[in-house]
Amino acid sequence: MKLPYSYYQNQDVVFLAKDLLGKVLFTEIEGNITAGIIVETEAYFGVMDKASHAYGGRRTDRTEILYNDGGLSYVYLCxxxxxxxxxxSSVKDEHHAVLVRAVEPLIGTEIMELRRNMPVSKAAISSGPGSAAKALGIDRSFNTKDLTGEEIWIEDHNIRYTPDEITARPRIGVAYAQEDAFLPWRFFVKGNKYVSKPNK
DNA sequence: CAGAGGATGTGCT
DNA sequence: GCACATCCTCTGG
Structure with a gap:
Protein backbone atom coordinates (compact mmCIF):
# COMPACT_ATOMS: atom_id res chain seq x y z
CA MET A 1 0.00 0.00 0.00
CA LYS A 2 2.70 2.51 1.03
CA LEU A 3 4.77 3.42 -2.02
CA PRO A 4 8.23 1.83 -1.68
CA TYR A 5 11.65 3.40 -1.96
CA SER A 6 11.99 2.06 -5.51
CA TYR A 7 9.01 4.12 -6.70
CA TYR A 8 10.96 7.31 -6.06
CA GLN A 9 13.99 6.14 -8.04
CA ASN A 10 12.15 6.54 -11.35
CA GLN A 11 14.27 8.82 -13.52
CA ASP A 12 11.35 10.10 -15.58
CA VAL A 13 10.15 12.94 -13.35
CA VAL A 14 7.55 14.06 -15.89
CA PHE A 15 6.00 10.58 -15.84
CA LEU A 16 6.23 10.58 -12.05
CA ALA A 17 4.43 13.92 -11.74
CA LYS A 18 1.56 12.48 -13.78
CA ASP A 19 1.63 9.13 -11.99
CA LEU A 20 1.37 10.81 -8.59
CA LEU A 21 -2.07 12.16 -9.50
CA GLY A 22 -4.54 9.94 -7.62
CA LYS A 23 -1.96 8.80 -5.07
CA VAL A 24 -2.77 9.55 -1.43
CA LEU A 25 -0.43 11.71 0.63
CA PHE A 26 -0.46 11.00 4.39
CA THR A 27 0.97 12.76 7.41
CA GLU A 28 0.87 11.70 11.04
CA ILE A 29 1.51 14.46 13.55
CA GLU A 30 1.15 13.81 17.29
CA GLY A 31 -1.17 10.90 16.57
CA ASN A 32 -3.33 12.85 14.13
CA ILE A 33 -3.49 11.24 10.69
CA THR A 34 -4.55 13.33 7.72
CA ALA A 35 -4.46 12.41 4.04
CA GLY A 36 -5.42 13.86 0.69
CA ILE A 37 -5.61 12.63 -2.89
CA ILE A 38 -2.96 14.37 -4.99
CA VAL A 39 -4.81 16.20 -7.79
CA GLU A 40 -2.20 18.70 -8.99
CA THR A 41 1.59 18.47 -9.41
CA GLU A 42 4.51 20.10 -11.18
CA ALA A 43 7.70 18.42 -12.42
CA TYR A 44 11.09 20.08 -11.88
CA PHE A 45 13.66 18.55 -14.19
CA GLY A 46 16.97 18.74 -12.34
CA VAL A 47 20.02 20.55 -13.70
CA MET A 48 18.53 21.10 -17.17
CA ASP A 49 15.51 23.08 -15.95
CA LYS A 50 15.88 26.80 -15.33
CA ALA A 51 12.88 26.71 -12.99
CA SER A 52 14.48 24.04 -10.80
CA HIS A 53 16.36 24.87 -7.64
CA ALA A 54 19.03 22.43 -8.88
CA TYR A 55 19.44 24.19 -12.23
CA GLY A 56 22.98 24.09 -13.54
CA GLY A 57 24.08 21.90 -10.64
CA ARG A 58 23.35 24.71 -8.21
CA ARG A 59 24.19 23.39 -4.78
CA THR A 60 23.54 25.27 -1.53
CA ASP A 61 22.51 24.37 2.01
CA ARG A 62 18.87 24.57 0.96
CA THR A 63 19.18 22.48 -2.21
CA GLU A 64 21.51 19.87 -0.73
CA ILE A 65 18.48 17.62 -0.27
CA LEU A 66 18.17 17.36 -4.06
CA TYR A 67 21.62 15.75 -4.20
CA ASN A 68 20.46 12.68 -2.28
CA ASP A 69 18.66 9.67 -3.73
CA GLY A 70 14.90 9.99 -4.26
CA GLY A 71 12.27 9.22 -1.67
CA LEU A 72 12.84 12.25 0.56
CA SER A 73 10.66 15.28 1.13
CA TYR A 74 11.85 18.77 0.25
CA VAL A 75 9.97 21.51 2.06
CA TYR A 76 10.93 25.15 1.78
CA LEU A 77 9.43 28.48 2.66
CA CYS A 78 8.13 30.67 -0.13
CA SER A 89 13.13 11.75 -7.12
CA SER A 90 16.83 12.26 -7.71
CA VAL A 91 19.12 9.53 -8.98
CA LYS A 92 22.83 9.74 -9.80
CA ASP A 93 23.35 13.12 -11.47
CA GLU A 94 19.67 13.82 -12.07
CA HIS A 95 18.27 16.06 -9.32
CA HIS A 96 14.55 15.96 -9.94
CA ALA A 97 11.59 16.89 -7.76
CA VAL A 98 7.80 17.00 -7.98
CA LEU A 99 5.90 19.86 -6.34
CA VAL A 100 2.50 18.90 -4.89
CA ARG A 101 0.21 21.82 -5.68
CA ALA A 102 -3.19 20.56 -4.50
CA VAL A 103 -4.85 17.64 -2.73
CA GLU A 104 -8.44 16.53 -2.29
CA PRO A 105 -9.11 16.01 1.46
CA LEU A 106 -9.71 12.32 2.21
CA ILE A 107 -8.86 11.37 5.80
CA GLY A 108 -8.85 13.51 8.95
CA THR A 109 -10.84 16.27 7.29
CA GLU A 110 -11.94 17.75 10.64
CA ILE A 111 -8.27 18.20 11.57
CA MET A 112 -7.64 19.94 8.25
CA GLU A 113 -10.59 22.25 8.97
CA LEU A 114 -8.97 23.26 12.25
CA ARG A 115 -5.59 23.83 10.61
CA ARG A 116 -7.11 25.91 7.84
CA ASN A 117 -9.94 27.50 9.81
CA MET A 118 -12.47 26.83 7.06
CA PRO A 119 -14.92 24.05 6.17
CA VAL A 120 -13.74 21.22 3.93
CA SER A 121 -16.56 22.18 1.56
CA LYS A 122 -14.45 25.18 0.54
CA ALA A 123 -12.02 24.21 -2.22
CA ALA A 124 -9.47 26.71 -0.89
CA ILE A 125 -8.80 24.44 2.08
CA SER A 126 -6.16 22.51 0.12
CA SER A 127 -5.95 24.28 -3.24
CA GLY A 128 -2.50 25.61 -4.11
CA PRO A 129 0.86 24.41 -2.76
CA GLY A 130 0.86 26.56 0.39
CA SER A 131 -2.69 25.59 1.34
CA ALA A 132 -2.23 21.89 0.59
CA ALA A 133 0.85 21.76 2.80
CA LYS A 134 -0.87 23.63 5.61
CA ALA A 135 -3.95 21.39 5.49
CA LEU A 136 -1.69 18.37 5.94
CA GLY A 137 0.30 20.05 8.70
CA ILE A 138 3.49 20.15 6.65
CA ASP A 139 6.06 22.78 7.61
CA ARG A 140 9.83 23.10 7.34
CA SER A 141 10.33 20.47 10.04
CA PHE A 142 9.27 17.96 7.36
CA ASN A 143 12.22 18.88 5.17
CA THR A 144 14.52 15.89 4.42
CA LYS A 145 12.08 13.37 5.89
CA ASP A 146 11.97 9.82 4.49
CA LEU A 147 8.77 9.32 2.46
CA THR A 148 8.70 5.64 3.42
CA GLY A 149 8.73 6.53 7.14
CA GLU A 150 6.12 6.99 9.87
CA GLU A 151 5.50 10.75 9.71
CA ILE A 152 4.85 11.30 6.01
CA TRP A 153 4.24 8.79 3.26
CA ILE A 154 2.26 8.16 0.07
CA GLU A 155 -0.13 5.28 -0.60
CA ASP A 156 -1.60 3.83 -3.78
CA HIS A 157 -5.37 3.51 -3.33
CA ASN A 158 -5.81 2.32 -6.87
CA ILE A 159 -7.27 5.64 -7.99
CA ARG A 160 -6.48 5.91 -11.70
CA TYR A 161 -7.10 8.72 -14.16
CA THR A 162 -7.21 8.18 -17.89
CA PRO A 163 -5.06 10.45 -20.10
CA ASP A 164 -8.10 12.52 -21.08
CA GLU A 165 -8.89 13.19 -17.42
CA ILE A 166 -5.46 14.82 -16.94
CA THR A 167 -4.53 18.27 -18.22
CA ALA A 168 -0.95 19.45 -18.88
CA ARG A 169 -0.22 23.19 -18.65
CA PRO A 170 2.83 25.43 -18.13
CA ARG A 171 3.95 25.71 -14.53
CA ILE A 172 2.88 28.53 -12.23
CA GLY A 173 5.04 31.37 -10.99
CA VAL A 174 8.19 30.47 -12.92
CA ALA A 175 8.38 33.37 -15.40
CA TYR A 176 12.02 33.88 -14.36
CA ALA A 177 12.83 30.52 -16.02
CA GLN A 178 12.68 32.08 -19.50
CA GLU A 179 12.06 29.48 -22.22
CA ASP A 180 11.61 26.73 -19.64
CA ALA A 181 8.62 28.63 -18.22
CA PHE A 182 6.58 27.38 -21.19
CA LEU A 183 7.17 23.67 -20.64
CA PRO A 184 3.80 21.96 -19.96
CA TRP A 185 4.95 20.28 -16.77
CA ARG A 186 2.05 21.19 -14.52
CA PHE A 187 -0.47 18.34 -14.34
CA PHE A 188 -3.91 18.33 -12.79
CA VAL A 189 -7.14 16.35 -12.69
CA LYS A 190 -9.63 17.92 -15.04
CA GLY A 191 -12.68 19.35 -13.27
CA ASN A 192 -11.46 18.59 -9.73
CA LYS A 193 -12.54 21.51 -7.55
CA TYR A 194 -9.40 21.43 -5.39
CA VAL A 195 -7.11 22.22 -8.34
CA SER A 196 -5.67 25.74 -8.02
CA LYS A 197 -6.42 28.51 -10.53
CA PRO A 198 -6.08 28.66 -13.44
CA ASN A 199 -7.63 25.22 -13.82
CA LYS A 200 -8.62 25.04 -17.47
C1' DC B 1 26.56 41.33 7.44
C1' DA B 2 23.00 43.78 4.84
C1' DG B 3 19.67 43.68 1.24
C1' DA B 4 16.70 41.79 -2.26
C1' DG B 5 13.54 38.61 -3.79
C1' DG B 6 10.81 34.32 -4.03
C1' DA B 7 7.64 27.32 -7.38
C1' DT B 8 1.75 32.19 -2.92
C1' DG B 9 -2.57 33.18 -0.30
C1' DT B 10 -5.77 36.35 1.52
C1' DG B 11 -8.70 40.01 2.22
C1' DC B 12 -10.38 44.21 0.84
C1' DT B 13 -12.13 47.16 -2.93
C1' DG C 1 -8.04 42.80 -9.33
C1' DC C 2 -4.53 44.32 -6.43
C1' DA C 3 -1.79 45.13 -2.44
C1' DC C 4 0.54 43.19 1.09
C1' DA C 5 2.04 39.91 4.45
C1' DT C 6 6.58 37.86 6.27
C1' DC C 7 11.17 35.44 6.59
C1' DC C 8 14.54 32.28 4.88
C1' DT C 9 18.09 31.97 1.54
C1' DC C 10 21.40 33.53 -1.49
C1' DT C 11 24.41 37.10 -3.18
C1' DG C 12 27.68 40.59 -2.94
C1' DG C 13 30.53 43.75 -0.34
Missing part, protein backbone atom coordinates in the same frame (compact mmCIF):
# COMPACT_ATOMS: atom_id res chain seq x y z
CA UNK A 79 7.42 34.40 0.20
CA UNK A 80 8.17 34.09 3.88
CA UNK A 81 4.76 32.56 4.54
CA UNK A 82 4.03 29.39 2.62
CA UNK A 83 5.55 25.97 3.01
CA UNK A 84 5.86 24.17 -0.33
CA UNK A 85 6.13 20.38 -0.31
CA UNK A 86 8.16 18.53 -2.93
CA UNK A 87 8.89 14.88 -3.56
CA UNK A 88 12.57 14.31 -4.35
Missing amino acids: YGIHHLFNIV
Whole structure:
Protein backbone atom coordinates (compact mmCIF):
# COMPACT_ATOMS: atom_id res chain seq x y z
CA MET A 1 0.00 0.00 0.00
CA LYS A 2 2.70 2.51 1.03
CA LEU A 3 4.77 3.42 -2.02
CA PRO A 4 8.23 1.83 -1.68
CA TYR A 5 11.65 3.40 -1.96
CA SER A 6 11.99 2.06 -5.51
CA TYR A 7 9.01 4.12 -6.70
CA TYR A 8 10.96 7.31 -6.06
CA GLN A 9 13.99 6.14 -8.04
CA ASN A 10 12.15 6.54 -11.35
CA GLN A 11 14.27 8.82 -13.52
CA ASP A 12 11.35 10.10 -15.58
CA VAL A 13 10.15 12.94 -13.35
CA VAL A 14 7.55 14.06 -15.89
CA PHE A 15 6.00 10.58 -15.84
CA LEU A 16 6.23 10.58 -12.05
CA ALA A 17 4.43 13.92 -11.74
CA LYS A 18 1.56 12.48 -13.78
CA ASP A 19 1.63 9.13 -11.99
CA LEU A 20 1.37 10.81 -8.59
CA LEU A 21 -2.07 12.16 -9.50
CA GLY A 22 -4.54 9.94 -7.62
CA LYS A 23 -1.96 8.80 -5.07
CA VAL A 24 -2.77 9.55 -1.43
CA LEU A 25 -0.43 11.71 0.63
CA PHE A 26 -0.46 11.00 4.39
CA THR A 27 0.97 12.76 7.41
CA GLU A 28 0.87 11.70 11.04
CA ILE A 29 1.51 14.46 13.55
CA GLU A 30 1.15 13.81 17.29
CA GLY A 31 -1.17 10.90 16.57
CA ASN A 32 -3.33 12.85 14.13
CA ILE A 33 -3.49 11.24 10.69
CA THR A 34 -4.55 13.33 7.72
CA ALA A 35 -4.46 12.41 4.04
CA GLY A 36 -5.42 13.86 0.69
CA ILE A 37 -5.61 12.63 -2.89
CA ILE A 38 -2.96 14.37 -4.99
CA VAL A 39 -4.81 16.20 -7.79
CA GLU A 40 -2.20 18.70 -8.99
CA THR A 41 1.59 18.47 -9.41
CA GLU A 42 4.51 20.10 -11.18
CA ALA A 43 7.70 18.42 -12.42
CA TYR A 44 11.09 20.08 -11.88
CA PHE A 45 13.66 18.55 -14.19
CA GLY A 46 16.97 18.74 -12.34
CA VAL A 47 20.02 20.55 -13.70
CA MET A 48 18.53 21.10 -17.17
CA ASP A 49 15.51 23.08 -15.95
CA LYS A 50 15.88 26.80 -15.33
CA ALA A 51 12.88 26.71 -12.99
CA SER A 52 14.48 24.04 -10.80
CA HIS A 53 16.36 24.87 -7.64
CA ALA A 54 19.03 22.43 -8.88
CA TYR A 55 19.44 24.19 -12.23
CA GLY A 56 22.98 24.09 -13.54
CA GLY A 57 24.08 21.90 -10.64
CA ARG A 58 23.35 24.71 -8.21
CA ARG A 59 24.19 23.39 -4.78
CA THR A 60 23.54 25.27 -1.53
CA ASP A 61 22.51 24.37 2.01
CA ARG A 62 18.87 24.57 0.96
CA THR A 63 19.18 22.48 -2.21
CA GLU A 64 21.51 19.87 -0.73
CA ILE A 65 18.48 17.62 -0.27
CA LEU A 66 18.17 17.36 -4.06
CA TYR A 67 21.62 15.75 -4.20
CA ASN A 68 20.46 12.68 -2.28
CA ASP A 69 18.66 9.67 -3.73
CA GLY A 70 14.90 9.99 -4.26
CA GLY A 71 12.27 9.22 -1.67
CA LEU A 72 12.84 12.25 0.56
CA SER A 73 10.66 15.28 1.13
CA TYR A 74 11.85 18.77 0.25
CA VAL A 75 9.97 21.51 2.06
CA TYR A 76 10.93 25.15 1.78
CA LEU A 77 9.43 28.48 2.66
CA CYS A 78 8.13 30.67 -0.13
CA TYR A 79 7.42 34.40 0.20
CA GLY A 80 8.17 34.09 3.88
CA ILE A 81 4.76 32.56 4.54
CA HIS A 82 4.03 29.39 2.62
CA HIS A 83 5.55 25.97 3.01
CA LEU A 84 5.86 24.17 -0.33
CA PHE A 85 6.13 20.38 -0.31
CA ASN A 86 8.16 18.53 -2.93
CA ILE A 87 8.89 14.88 -3.56
CA VAL A 88 12.57 14.31 -4.35
CA SER A 89 13.13 11.75 -7.12
CA SER A 90 16.83 12.26 -7.71
CA VAL A 91 19.12 9.53 -8.98
CA LYS A 92 22.83 9.74 -9.80
CA ASP A 93 23.35 13.12 -11.47
CA GLU A 94 19.67 13.82 -12.07
CA HIS A 95 18.27 16.06 -9.32
CA HIS A 96 14.55 15.96 -9.94
CA ALA A 97 11.59 16.89 -7.76
CA VAL A 98 7.80 17.00 -7.98
CA LEU A 99 5.90 19.86 -6.34
CA VAL A 100 2.50 18.90 -4.89
CA ARG A 101 0.21 21.82 -5.68
CA ALA A 102 -3.19 20.56 -4.50
CA VAL A 103 -4.85 17.64 -2.73
CA GLU A 104 -8.44 16.53 -2.29
CA PRO A 105 -9.11 16.01 1.46
CA LEU A 106 -9.71 12.32 2.21
CA ILE A 107 -8.86 11.37 5.80
CA GLY A 108 -8.85 13.51 8.95
CA THR A 109 -10.84 16.27 7.29
CA GLU A 110 -11.94 17.75 10.64
CA ILE A 111 -8.27 18.20 11.57
CA MET A 112 -7.64 19.94 8.25
CA GLU A 113 -10.59 22.25 8.97
CA LEU A 114 -8.97 23.26 12.25
CA ARG A 115 -5.59 23.83 10.61
CA ARG A 116 -7.11 25.91 7.84
CA ASN A 117 -9.94 27.50 9.81
CA MET A 118 -12.47 26.83 7.06
CA PRO A 119 -14.92 24.05 6.17
CA VAL A 120 -13.74 21.22 3.93
CA SER A 121 -16.56 22.18 1.56
CA LYS A 122 -14.45 25.18 0.54
CA ALA A 123 -12.02 24.21 -2.22
CA ALA A 124 -9.47 26.71 -0.89
CA ILE A 125 -8.80 24.44 2.08
CA SER A 126 -6.16 22.51 0.12
CA SER A 127 -5.95 24.28 -3.24
CA GLY A 128 -2.50 25.61 -4.11
CA PRO A 129 0.86 24.41 -2.76
CA GLY A 130 0.86 26.56 0.39
CA SER A 131 -2.69 25.59 1.34
CA ALA A 132 -2.23 21.89 0.59
CA ALA A 133 0.85 21.76 2.80
CA LYS A 134 -0.87 23.63 5.61
CA ALA A 135 -3.95 21.39 5.49
CA LEU A 136 -1.69 18.37 5.94
CA GLY A 137 0.30 20.05 8.70
CA ILE A 138 3.49 20.15 6.65
CA ASP A 139 6.06 22.78 7.61
CA ARG A 140 9.83 23.10 7.34
CA SER A 141 10.33 20.47 10.04
CA PHE A 142 9.27 17.96 7.36
CA ASN A 143 12.22 18.88 5.17
CA THR A 144 14.52 15.89 4.42
CA LYS A 145 12.08 13.37 5.89
CA ASP A 146 11.97 9.82 4.49
CA LEU A 147 8.77 9.32 2.46
CA THR A 148 8.70 5.64 3.42
CA GLY A 149 8.73 6.53 7.14
CA GLU A 150 6.12 6.99 9.87
CA GLU A 151 5.50 10.75 9.71
CA ILE A 152 4.85 11.30 6.01
CA TRP A 153 4.24 8.79 3.26
CA ILE A 154 2.26 8.16 0.07
CA GLU A 155 -0.13 5.28 -0.60
CA ASP A 156 -1.60 3.83 -3.78
CA HIS A 157 -5.37 3.51 -3.33
CA ASN A 158 -5.81 2.32 -6.87
CA ILE A 159 -7.27 5.64 -7.99
CA ARG A 160 -6.48 5.91 -11.70
CA TYR A 161 -7.10 8.72 -14.16
CA THR A 162 -7.21 8.18 -17.89
CA PRO A 163 -5.06 10.45 -20.10
CA ASP A 164 -8.10 12.52 -21.08
CA GLU A 165 -8.89 13.19 -17.42
CA ILE A 166 -5.46 14.82 -16.94
CA THR A 167 -4.53 18.27 -18.22
CA ALA A 168 -0.95 19.45 -18.88
CA ARG A 169 -0.22 23.19 -18.65
CA PRO A 170 2.83 25.43 -18.13
CA ARG A 171 3.95 25.71 -14.53
CA ILE A 172 2.88 28.53 -12.23
CA GLY A 173 5.04 31.37 -10.99
CA VAL A 174 8.19 30.47 -12.92
CA ALA A 175 8.38 33.37 -15.40
CA TYR A 176 12.02 33.88 -14.36
CA ALA A 177 12.83 30.52 -16.02
CA GLN A 178 12.68 32.08 -19.50
CA GLU A 179 12.06 29.48 -22.22
CA ASP A 180 11.61 26.73 -19.64
CA ALA A 181 8.62 28.63 -18.22
CA PHE A 182 6.58 27.38 -21.19
CA LEU A 183 7.17 23.67 -20.64
CA PRO A 184 3.80 21.96 -19.96
CA TRP A 185 4.95 20.28 -16.77
CA ARG A 186 2.05 21.19 -14.52
CA PHE A 187 -0.47 18.34 -14.34
CA PHE A 188 -3.91 18.33 -12.79
CA VAL A 189 -7.14 16.35 -12.69
CA LYS A 190 -9.63 17.92 -15.04
CA GLY A 191 -12.68 19.35 -13.27
CA ASN A 192 -11.46 18.59 -9.73
CA LYS A 193 -12.54 21.51 -7.55
CA TYR A 194 -9.40 21.43 -5.39
CA VAL A 195 -7.11 22.22 -8.34
CA SER A 196 -5.67 25.74 -8.02
CA LYS A 197 -6.42 28.51 -10.53
CA PRO A 198 -6.08 28.66 -13.44
CA ASN A 199 -7.63 25.22 -13.82
CA LYS A 200 -8.62 25.04 -17.47
C1' DC B 1 26.56 41.33 7.44
C1' DA B 2 23.00 43.78 4.84
C1' DG B 3 19.67 43.68 1.24
C1' DA B 4 16.70 41.79 -2.26
C1' DG B 5 13.54 38.61 -3.79
C1' DG B 6 10.81 34.32 -4.03
C1' DA B 7 7.64 27.32 -7.38
C1' DT B 8 1.75 32.19 -2.92
C1' DG B 9 -2.57 33.18 -0.30
C1' DT B 10 -5.77 36.35 1.52
C1' DG B 11 -8.70 40.01 2.22
C1' DC B 12 -10.38 44.21 0.84
C1' DT B 13 -12.13 47.16 -2.93
C1' DG C 1 -8.04 42.80 -9.33
C1' DC C 2 -4.53 44.32 -6.43
C1' DA C 3 -1.79 45.13 -2.44
C1' DC C 4 0.54 43.19 1.09
C1' DA C 5 2.04 39.91 4.45
C1' DT C 6 6.58 37.86 6.27
C1' DC C 7 11.17 35.44 6.59
C1' DC C 8 14.54 32.28 4.88
C1' DT C 9 18.09 31.97 1.54
C1' DC C 10 21.40 33.53 -1.49
C1' DT C 11 24.41 37.10 -3.18
C1' DG C 12 27.68 40.59 -2.94
C1' DG C 13 30.53 43.75 -0.34
